[in-house]
Amino acid sequence: MDLQRGSVVGLLHPGEMGAAVGQCLTAAGHTVLWASDGRSAQTAARATAAGLTDAGTPRRMAAAAAVIISVCPPHAALDVAWAVHGFTGLYLDANAISPGTSREVGQLITESGGRYVDGGIIGPPPVIAGTTRLYLSGPDAAPMRGLFAGTPLEPRIVTGTATAASAVKMAYASWTKGTAALMLAARALARADGVEDALLAEWSLSQPRLAGQSERSALSGAAKGWRWVGEMEEIAHSMAAAGLPDGFHQAAAEIFRRCPAPPPAPG
Numbered sequence: 001m002d003l004q005r006g007s008v009v010g011l012l013h014p015g016e017m018g019a020a021v022g023q024c025l026t027a028a029g030h031t032v033l034w035a036s037d038g039r040s041a042q043t044a045a046r047a048t049a050a051g052l053t054d055a056g057t058p059r060r061m062a063a064a065a066a067v068i069i070s071v072c073p074p075h076a077a078l079d080v081a082w083a084v085h086g087f088t089g090l091y092l093d094a095n096a097i098s099p100g101t102s103r104e105v106g107q108l109i110t111e112s113g114g115r116y117v118d119g120g121i122i123g124p125p126p127v128i129a130g131t132t133r134l135y136l137s138g139p140d141a142a143p144m145r146g147l148f149a150g151t152p153l154e155p156r157i158v159t160g161t162a163t164a165a166s167a168v169k170m171a172y173a174s175w176t177k178g179t180a181a182l183m184l185a186a187r188a189l190a191r192a193d194g195v196e197d198a199l200l201a202e203w204s205l206s207q208p209r210l211a212g213q214s215e216r217s218a219l220s221g222a223a224k225g226w227r228w229v230g231e232m233e234e235i236a237h238s239m240a241a242a243g244l245p246d247g248f249h250q251a252a253a254e255i256f257r258r259c260p261a262p263p264p265a266p267g
């Protein structure tokens with residue numbers, strides 16, 4: 001499959017990451033559809049800013065697009081795939097989901113005649129080259145690499161199983177977000193026992209980077225912890241499936257569940 005300049009691509013949905021991914025493709029000359037049905041004013045504003053075209057519903061998107069890319073909170077990945085059930089083009093799930101969940105999404109897509117590519121994104125929303133990688137795996141990964149070639153989102157094919165890209169994302173985030181949760185837990189324990197100042201004083205002597213890192217983890221946890229709960233649960237499933245202890249990341253999910261929720265978005 002050759003995805004030439006001018007291909008029609010569907011994007012579910014233009015969140016912080018999805019909008020940036022969509023903009024990479026509109027800037028490369030592709031038409032990128034999004035589906036406004038049920039989405040917030042913030043998502044609509046991001047879609048407009050990224051130059052995306054509203055198809056209205058996921059079904060109408062599926063009827064018009066050659067490729068659909070799913071970039072959504074991990075806990076929504078299966079529902080998002082169900083919304084385009086019957087799509088017969090190329091479907092990329094680029095979410096932070098376990099290889100097992102990715103196989104379920106892939107089965108859902110391929111059993112109704114579509115083709116499936118497993119993916120995982122590492123790095124911030126891509127605006128300039130060199131910051132962010134899109135890991136891809138499976139027999140149809142090559143056309144997806146072609147779609148993103150030359151854009152700020154660097155595509156990289158991972159060889160091995162059809163869900164190797166999700167495995168890379170799970171292993172990577174098990175450390176980055178797992179350690180963030182551990183720092184939040186350490187400070188919460190010290191706070192509960194009335195010794196947080198003493199812990200911070202000891203960290204400044206013997207672990208001088210940890211106080212700043214834990215502040216940044218608390219800010220990120222407050223902004224995105226609700227979404228990281230699902231990601232930690234996906235990592236726990238990945239660990240269990242590999243015969244490893246899943247308790248670290250079940251606990252990390254609980255730590256992020258306890259982060260204060262962001263205020264509701266206006267509109």
Ligand SMILES: NC(=O)c1ccc[n+]([C@@H]2O[C@H](COP(=O)([O-])OP(=O)(O)OC[C@H]3O[C@@H](n4cnc5c(N)ncnc54)[C@H](OP(=O)(O)O)[C@@H]3O)[C@@H](O)[C@H]2O)c1
Nearest residue numbers: 013014015016017018039040043071072074076095096121
């Ligand atoms: N942000 C990053 O820096 C980053 C980095 C690496 C990987 N990623 C990956 O990118 C994916 C999305 O992250 P993001 O930062 O773009 O998230 P986000 O900013 O929270 O956006 C999520 C998008 O999905 C929609 N959505 C929320 N809940 C949904 C549901 N239950 N069903 C269907 N759609 C739903 C939201 O629409 P409404 O709000 O309008 O409902 C929004 O458009 C995740 O899998 C994440 O792991 C993100």
